[in-house]
Amino acid sequence: MKIGVIGTGYVGLVTGTCFADSGNDVICLDIDADKVERMKKGEVPIYEPGLNRVFERALREKRLTFTTDLEKTFRESETLFLCLPTPPGANGQADLSFVLSVADKLGELFNEYPGYKIIVNKSTVPVGTADKVREKIASKTDAEFDVVSNxxxxxEGAAVEDFMKPERVVVGTRSERAAEAMTALYEPFVRSGNPIIIMDERSSELTKYAANAMLATKITFMNEIANICERVGADVDNVRIGIGTDSRIGKRFLFAGIGYGGSCFPKDVQAIHHTADEYGYNFRILDSVMKVNESQKLSIVEKMKLFYNGNLQGKTVGIWGLSFKPETDDIREAPSLYITEQLAKLGVKMKAYDPEAIKTFQDAASDVTLANMEFMNDRDSVIEGVDALVICTEWNEFRRPVMDRFAKVMKEPVIFDGRNLYDLKRAEESGLIYISVGRPSVNVHKSKMATV
Ligand SMILES: NC(=O)c1ccc[n+]([C@@H]2O[C@H](COP(=O)([O-])OP(=O)(O)OC[C@H]3O[C@@H](n4cnc5c(N)ncnc54)[C@H](O)[C@@H]3O)[C@@H](O)[C@H]2O)c1
Incomplete structure (x- = not known):
């Protein structure tokens, strides 16, 4: 099939590359001319494990091309995937301006080059967007087309694997012709029997939000359990294992931490809450999810304030991890952005390291944060001479440091771990002052902080 991908970011580039890998001819379009030039030269502009290899092969076999030319993309494609941003608007609603302005242009192109095509919304879009895109295009042309929600x-971090072996593919369309074409396109990816689920457009659009809202709620629920654990002297890891073995609950997504971040959960929870509002329904559970997550992101700073009796001024702190999760350079809505900004405002100097996300962090962090931060090339130089270490992201290389080294090179071996990386007994044996999430603090005098 001849495929056009409009918007070549995290989703578009992975989509385009994986479709090219399964034998389709793919043309990827982006308005960022610099990015397009880099991709034409064979450079993958994001960090995503496994993407380089598939990308290089697709490029070599000339099944993957890049352009800034929408007209060319339209002419050369039978199916066009919209992988455009849908950032949060002022009230949390998904901003559809990127999607609808492209739909408008597609309408004009249909008028110029009539002939059946499928327009696929791969962006996360509110219920009713397929109808809006259809209306936009139809207002400009009588050409035959279908709009599909997919x-x-x-x-992120496992994007190629997820795309190549999806647990399910959801396709929202009432057109048999479009459903057949989409099924043919995705069949190579579900050969082991995972389903391609065809449904109406609105249910498909809502499925995406329901999935993300459910996952954000699951994380938040465990974070609240962790907060209770800290107060009652229980260990959230034991509770996690205790409930995760119940197959109705399941083992995954039960790890307590410093809140969810990333480009999807925060904005999608807001957006579905906003959609519910628009339809006169108050999605109460998501009110709480958003509130709890806001405070959870800064819970580590609150623990630091308690530990240092409210005075962090003049401290130097190491930061391990900046990306919102491991195996990505994406720092959108990463807890690290909020934590470092708060620490900067409290007069803390920081030394930070992340294996992939230093550049993206520097592009996104506020001036006040950056003025108080120094960036290091490796994990170990971060901890030299610092008063404390804060762990924001669970990159693998942070899981197995030489434990004795903390006490040797830090002013005091104090670790605030937002990701519960270390075994409590091991931390104790290594002489660490170790404060994590939802677990008893190690080597901290009880009177020092009631809940830490
Ligand atoms: N990132 C994820 O993990 C993920 C997962 C599932 C769904 N989504 C959804 O997919 C959509 C895209 O997300 P993303 O993370 O890939 O975004 P992104 O910001 O990484 O990429 C968007 C790309 O679109 C380009 N663009 C903007 N306007 C354009 C235009 N008019 N024409 C052509 N290109 C244009 C940008 O330059 C950018 O390269 C969003 O709706 C998001 O919610 C994202």
Whole structure:
């Protein structure tokens, strides 16, 4: 099939590359001319495990091309995937301006080059967007076309694997012709029997939001359990294992931490809450999810304030991890952005390291944060001479440091771990002052902080 991908970011580039890998001819379009030039030269502009290899092969076999030319993309494609941003608007609603302005241009192109095509919404879009895109295009042309909703469920950090072997593919369309074409396109990816689920457009659009809202709620629920654990002297890891073995609950997504971030959960929870509002329904559970997550992101700073009796001024702190999760350079809505900004405002100097996300962090962090931060090339130089270490992201290389080294090179071996990386007994044996999430603090005098 001849495929056009409009918007070549995390989703578009993975989509385009994986479709090219399964034998389709793919043309990827972006308005960012610099990015397009880099991709034409063979450079993958994002960090995503496994993407380089598939990308290089598709480029070599000339099945993947890049352009800034929408007209060319339109002419050369039978099916066009919209992988455009849908950032949160002022009231939390999904901003559809990127999607609708492209739909408008597609309408004009249909008028110029009539002939059946399928327009696929892969962006996460509110219920009713397929109808809006259809109306936009139809207002400009009498050409035959279908608009399909095909939400994407890939996880950054495992995007290629998720795209190549999806647990399910959701396709929202009432057109048999479009359903057949989409099924043919996705069949190579579900050969082991995972389903391609065809439904109406609105249910498909809502499925994506329901999935993300459910996952954000699951994380938040465990974070609240962790907060209770800290107060009652229980260990959230034991509770997690205790409930995760119940197959109705399941083992995954039960790890307590410093809140969810990333480009999807925060904005999608807001957006579905906003959609519910528009339809006169108060999605109460998501009110709480958003509130709890806001405070959870800064819970580590609150623990630091308690530990240092409210005075962090003049401290130097190491930061391990900046990306919102491991195996990605994406820092959108990462807890690290909020934590470092708060620490900067409290007069803390920081030394930070992340294996992939230093550049993206520097592009996004506020001036006040950056003025108080120094960036290091490796994990170990971060901890030299610092008063404390804060762990924001669970990159693998942070899981197995030489434990004795903390006490040797830090002013005091104090670790605030937002990701519960270390075994409590091991931390104790290594002489660490170790404060994590939802677990008893190690080597901290009880009187020092009631809940830490
Ligand atoms: N990132 C994820 O993990 C993920 C997962 C599932 C769904 N989604 C959804 O997919 C959509 C895209 O997300 P993303 O993370 O890939 O975004 P992104 O910001 O990484 O990429 C969007 C791309 O679109 C380009 N663009 C903007 N306006 C354009 C235009 N008019 N024409 C052509 N290109 C244009 C941008 O330059 C950018 O390269 C969003 O709706 C998001 O919610 C994202």
């Amino acid at each position: 939400p994407e469920f890939l996880r």
